[in-house]
Amino acid sequence: MSDMPQSRLLTKRRFLPYFITQALGAFNDNVYKNVLLILIAFSAPGTLPFSSDLIINLAAGLFILPFFLFSASAGVLSDKFDKAKIMRIVKLAEIVIMSLAAIAFITESYLMLLLLLFLMGTQSAFFGPAKYALLPQHLKKEELVSGNALVETGTFLAILIGTLLAGIIANQSHAPYIAAISVVSFAIFGYLSSRWIPEAKASNPTIPFHWRPIRQTKHTLAIAHKDKTIFQCIMGISWFWFLGASYLTQLPNFAKLYLGGNAAAVSFLLTLFSVGIAIGSLLCDRLSGHRIEPGIVPLGSLGITVFGAGLMFMSPNTAPETMGIAAFITDPTLLGVFISLLMLGVSGGIFIVPLYAMMQHRAKENERAQIIAANNIWNSIFMVASAISAILILSILAFSIPAFFLILAVLNLMVMIYIYVQVPDFFWRFLVWLVSHTLYRVRHKDLLNIPAKGGALVISNHVSYMDALLLAGACPRPIRFLMDRDIYNLPLIKTFCRACKVIPIDATDRKSILKAFIQVSKHLEDGDVVCVFPEGQLTSDGEIGPFMRGIDLIIRRSPVPVVPVALQGLWGSYFSHEGGRALLKRPKRFWSKVNIIAGDPITPEEANSDMLRDQVLILRGKNR
Numbered sequence: 183m184s185d186m187p188q189s190r191l192l193t194k195r196r197f198l199p200y201f202i203t204q205a206l207g208a209f210n211d212n213v214y215k216n217v218l219l220i221l222i223a224f225s226a227p228g229t230l231p232f233s234s235d236l237i238i239n240l241a242a243g244l245f246i247l248p249f250f251l252f253s254a255s256a257g258v259l260s261d262k263f264d265k266a267k268i269m270r271i272v273k274l275a276e277i278v279i280m281s282l283a284a285i286a287f288i289t290e291s292y293l294m295l296l297l298l299l300f301l302m303g304t305q306s307a308f309f310g311p312a313k314y315a316l317l318p319q320h321l322k323k324e325e326l327v328s329g330n331a332l333v334e335t336g337t338f339l340a341i342l343i344g345t346l347l348a349g350i351i352a353n354q355s356h357a358p359y360i361a362a363i364s365v366v367s368f369a370i371f372g373y374l375s376s377r378w379i380p381e382a383k384a385s386n387p388t389i390p391f392h393w394r395p396i397r398q399t400k401h402t403l404a405i406a407h408k409d410k411t412i413f414q415c416i417m418g419i420s421w422f423w424f425l426g427a428s429y430l431t432q433l434p435n436f437a438k439l440y441l442g443g444n445a446a447a448v449s450f451l452l453t454l455f456s457v458g459i460a461i462g463s464l465l466c467d468r469l470s471g472h473r474i475e476p477g478i479v480p481l482g483s484l485g486i487t488v489f490g491a492g493l494m495f496m497s498p499n500t501a502p503e504t505m506g507i508a509a510f511i512t513d514p515t516l517l518g519v520f521i522s523l524l525m526l527g528v529s530g531g532i533f534i535v536p537l538y539a540m541m542q543h544r545a546k547e548n549e550r551a552q553i554i555a556a557n558n559i560w561n562s563i564f565m566v567a568s569a570i571s572a573i574l575i576l577s578i579l580a581f582s583i584p585a586f587f588l589i590l591a592v593l594n595l596m597v598m599i600y601i602y603v604q605v606p607d608f609f610w611r612f613l614v615w616l617v618s619h620t621l622y623r624v625r626h627k628d629l630l631n632i633p634a635k636g637g638a639l640v641i642s643n644h645v646s647y648m649d650a651l652l653l654a655g656a657c658p659r660p661i662r663f664l665m666d667r668d669i670y671n672l673p674l675i676k677t678f679c680r681a682c683k684v685i686p687i688d689a690t691d692r693k694s695i696l697k698a699f700i701q702v703s704k705h706l707e708d709g710d711v712v713c714v715f716p717e718g719q720l721t722s723d724g725e726i727g728p729f730m731r732g733i734d735l736i737i738r739r740s741p742v743p744v745v746p747v748a749l750q751g752l753w754g755s756y757f758s759h760e761g762g763r764a765l766l767k768r769p770k771r772f773w774s775k776v777n778i779i780a781g782d783p784i785t786p787e788e789a790n791s792d793m794l795r796d797q798v799l800i801l802r803g804k805n806r
Contacts, residue, residue, distance in 0.1 A: 191328055196320040199378035203269060204313050205336035206372035210276070210365055211302060212344030213351070214283060215245065217361045218295050220352035237292075241299055242569075248303040249562040251395055253310070254402035257555025260311040261548060262389050265319070265382035268312040273373040275305050280369040284362035310558045312382075315551035318542045319382045323634070324473055324658070330538045331467040334531060335460040342456035346449055386548035399559065405549055406556035414605045415541040416557045418479065421597055422534045424564040425486065428572060428590055429526070430455065436583045441519065442502030447510045454520060458527020465528065466535040469619075471626075473658055474539045477611030478532055483598040485529025490591035492522030494584035606681045613678065614655040617648060621756070622776045626656050631780040634659070637706035637742040638783070641733070641794045643726045643802060644715035645752040646759075647675065653713055653747070654682065656778045662705055664698055664714045689718040689730070699736055706740035713747075716791065724753035724760060726799055729791040741786035746794055748801035750777035 191197045222237050260268055279301045286294040321329045351360050392398070407413050433451050437443035443451070462482070469478050496518030510516070545553040575581050575589060602609045618624045632638055640661065642653060650663045663684045670679050670686040679686070685701045688694035702712050714736070716729035737744060754760045755774040779801045784794070 191321075191325060191332060195378065196380050197329060197332075199375050200269075200313075200316065200320065201332060201336055202375040203273065203372055203379065204309075204333060205340045206368055206375065207273070207276070207306070207309060207340075208337045209340035209344040210280070210368040210372065211306060212341050213348050213361075213368065214280070214302060214365045215241070215299065216345050216348030217287075217352050217357070217365075218292075218299065220348065221357065221361075222292060237296070241296060244296060244300040245303040245306075246562050246565060248300060248307040249310075249558050250399075252304055252307040253555040253558040253562075254398040254552070255391070255393065255395060256308040257311040257402055257552035258389060258391050258398065259308070260315055260551030260554075261384070261386040262391055263384050263387075265312040265316040265384075265551070266376075266379040267381070269309065269316070269379060270373065270376045272305050272309045272312070273369070273376045276302075276369045277366070277373055279305065280365040284366050287358040287362040287365075290358060307558065311551040311554040314538065314542060314554040314557075315385070316379075316382045318547075318550065319385075320380065323543065324630075326539045326543060327470050327474055327535060328467050328472055330535045330542075331463040331531075334463040334535055334538070338456045338459040338463075342453060345452065349445075349449065385550060389548070402552050402556045403559065405552050406560075409544060411605050411607065412541055412544050412553060414601050414608075415537045415544075416553075416560050418537045418601055419534060419541070419557055420560040420564040421594070422530060422537075423561045424568045424571075425490075425590060425594060426530065427565045427568040429490075429587070431569070431572060432576075432583050432586065438504075440497050440501050440582075440584060441510070441516055442504050442513075443510050444504060444507065446507035450507065450511060451520075451523060454524045455527040458524040458529075459531045460527075461524075462528035462531020462533075463535050464531075466532045469532065469615075470536065474536060474543055475611065475615060476536055476540060476608050477613070477615030477655070479536050479608050480598070480602065480612040481615075482529045482531070482533025483594065485525060486533060487591045487595045487598075489522045489526040489529055490594060491588050493519060493526070494588040494591075496522050497584045610678055610681045611655075614651050617651045618655040621648070622652065622752075622774050624652060624656065624776045624778065627777065627779045629656055629658055629778065629780045631783055632657060632659065632711060632745050633743055633783065635709070637709050637740065638711045639702075639706060639736065639740070639742055639744045640711060640713040640747050641716055641729075641744060641798065642713060642747040643749055643798050644717050644720055645724070645749050646720065646755055646757040647672070648755075648757045649715065649749060649752070650684070650713070651678070652749070652752075652776060652778065657711065657713075659711050661711045661713050664702055664712065666715070666719055667694070669720075685712075695732055699732055699739070702736055703739040706736075706742050716794070720759055721753070722759050724758075726795060726802065729795045733791045733794065737786050737789050743783040744786065744789040744794065745783050746781040746797035746801060748777075748779045748781075748798050748803075750779065750802055751775050 192201065219241060222241070279298055283295060283298045286292075286298060317329050317333070318326060347364075351357055351364060354360050406416055430452070433455075434448045437447045437451055441447065466478060466482070469475070469481075498515050502513065502515070505513070541553060541557065542550065572586070575586050576583065581589070632640065640653070640657070642649065647669065650665060653663075654661055662682070663679075664687055665679065665684050667686040667688045670676060670684060685698050685705075686694075687698035702714070705712050714733065716733045717727045718730050721727060751774050752758055781797050781801050784797070
């Protein structure tokens with residue numbers, strides 16, 4: 183696999199200006215929003231016609247409302263026009279809005295600031311579809327996870343720093359003037375960085391645009407619902423924002439009532455969570471090998487349940503006395519809470535990044551921005567639902583905040599089970615990932631020799647019952663297998679085979695062979711990658727046996743590139759036949775070092791069974 187560290191992406195013009203622009207946008211949103219909320223809470227009660235509590239809740243609604251109203255239209259415009267140009271227009275609008283906000287800050291016109299908060303939400307609603315739909319145009323498929331990891335890292339760190347800076351600004355004696363200068367300056371910086379974003383040509387320039395928000399919203403949501411996997415990715419992302427909003431909203435009261443913390447303690451808890459998200463996002467890129475790997479999504483969701491529940495079980499039985507920030511951070515009784523909150527963020531980062539990458543990659547190019555728009559609409563719905571849930575559970579049912587965290591953890595487990603039942607690929611990819619990262623130490627070499635598009639036939643030696651799992655985890659594209667019926671029918675493997683649409687074959691039955699080969703040819707013609715173990719059975723001595731002549735028939739029927747692949751290091755492992763039948767012997771090696779090596783693609787005109795066997799022998803070498 184290509185190894186593209188995030189640091190290298192940050193040196194590329196096709197990514198760096200985009201990254202700076204989106205991070206500055208999230209940063210400025212939070213500076214503006216939080217300065218406004220703090221000033222309303224502490225400085226403006228006598229100047230407003232309503233209570234500060236009502237105004238603060240109203241402010242949250244004013245920022246989210248535009249996502250319901252304008253996301254669908256924004257998605258159509260982002261598919262219709264150059265996305266980089268849309269981002270520049272939106273950032274220019276931000277300068278205008280922030281200039282008006284500067285005047286409102288200086289004149290202490292809080293009602294005007296609330297109206298401008300609605301406009302900030304509007305520009306964010308138009309920015310989002312272009313922001314996420316642009317990535318697949320500027321990044322290669324193998325860079326998409328790295329790019330999303332950096333975006334999520336930048337976004338959450340920008341939110342954190344913006345929130346902390348807002349608190350510092352609001353506590354200054356000339357806060358309105360400092361806030362005015364700050365928000366206009368950051369808006370200008372964001373626009374200047376957007377000028378360097380390379381063009382991202384319209385993906386659907388002929389799509390008609392009509393200003394019909396309600397009808398367009400229904401149409402956009404219907405587009406997202408067409409592909410089951412995309413829709414479940416959107417549900418997973420929206421569920422993440424439901425949980426994030428639920429946890430973050432309760433942090434101030436959780437720190438004050440249950441941990442003995444002050445305002446600085448809340449900032450510390452927010453820092454732990456945000457840094458955790460950043461670490462998890464970058465770690466996700468590492469765990470997935472810089473590729474789209476849905477198998478680590480269940481790992482993230484499991485962590486969210488475990489560490490979300492940990493917030494309750496690690497909370498002190500009796501709240502400590504209110505303490506200063508130094509005493510709060512060093513209090514040993516709170517260490518478990520701190521670790522749980524940090525790891526909750528890490529798990530969230532691992533969970534969210536593959537979902538964004540999958541959604542972007544699977545969406546049709548001419549509908550991608552509209553898919554992102556649908557995601558934003560669902561995100562907003564789930565965030566509103568999180569507020570309603572908190573009111574119901576905490577105010578009406580009178581549960582404690584730690585108990586609320588436990589309820590969220592249990593709900594997360596239930597929701598994730600539902601999603602994995604709907605889209606089994608997540609679970610099976612998790613199993614593949616788990617096998618290839620625990621039972622074995624897997625290394626890949628030259629797997630990019632497998633064509634990125636179109637049909638391809640992969641030929642591999644057959645050493646153990648885990649071969650298909652390991653190849654599925656290693657191949658940069660989804661892969662189908664032609665598998666011996668006896669192995670196919672093994673209890674656990676059969677379920678996996680059905681989910682992955684494996685083609686069973688009985689090498690002793692001519693009809694079965696012909697039927698299987700016809701299926702293989704059809705999948706190759708449809709542009710799939712198909713892997714065949716041409717020995718027809720597991721090796722009993724570690725050597726590569728003669729290849730079935732049926733391989734020549736497949737090649738003649740479906741003239742696609744043929745890629746020889748060798749598995750090294752599996753002979754003698756727990757699931758091989760070395761020393762007797764697998765599973766019924768003492769393992770010679772359990773955590774085996776395994777190499778998966780791909781040779782150069784061979785044209786169908788050159789390929790035949792004898793030549794392919796020789797190629798696999800050369801690739802495997804003496805390491806069985």
